[in-house]
Amino acid sequence: MPSWEKRVRIVLCVFGLVLSVYALHVELSREADPDYRAMCDLGESVSCSKVFTSRWGRGFGLVQLLVAKENPLNQPNSLLGLLFYTVQMGLGLSLSKKAALCLVVSSWVSVAGSLYLAFILVFVLGDFCVVCVSTYVVNFALLFTNLRRRRAIEGMKEKAP
Template sequence: MCKKITSMNIKRVDRLIITTAIVGVLVSTYALYVEMIAEARPGYKALCDISEYASCSRVLTSQYSKGFGLLPKELKMDVPNCIYGIIFYCLIIFLTTFNHLAWVRLQLLLTLTGLASSFYLAYLLAFVLRDVCVVCISTYFVNGALVRLVYQKNKILSEKNK
């Protein structure tokens, strides 16, 4: 009976992880769309541009929007952060298909890294750019939720393997 409940719990958590990661893909894709349009058409006003101090298009076209503002522009890895986000969320979805503890721990490490990058980007948003980006903040919440859900899956599998 306990094993059946545990496998049901894992399936439920897997569905929540996948749903949350899909939300991350959608938000990141929208951010990429805004970034590309804003760079191509100066003066573009996105739906997420609420005011002068709450402008996602301003944030998404800043020097920090590519390569986390850390990579030299000459590098081929200096791509929009949104692309890193899309790849990250797709990788999380893929890893969710594995219910082996080692893969879940890798997934936990990745989500913690994603959360750390969210803290870095939130710092830049608040203290360097002094702006509010609804799209960016949404990804921070998605990353926090993913850490919690993957931690929950790790806990379930750890108890199951005892």
């Protein structure tokens, strides 16, 4: 594995973790104080706190449809982000084919989630969320990085004696 790919993965995962922590901070601050104004709230239709506190900001808006709103599975999407980027960083340390496959599969899931949430952002909420869009970019970049990594690992294993 080229060292630049390792650095790219670390930078993307750390950036994703920072975005997730900030999103969680904004959501919790807004819930505690409805007058809280986040740095990413730039206007009426450019408001991340509006997005994070919407029904789609928890459990992708799907948990509430399937089970009760008070269900323990109905957690902020940012917690899922924290878990995802932590797993991405941890599995990125392994050179196994299984780890590479898990990275790719989880990245495809994150990209599907990003596309779903982008649709909700634009067509349902009519909002622009700088933090959300930044997260989508990180997820797409991680997918690209993971696909390259998987190809490289499979190539290494085939050449090994």
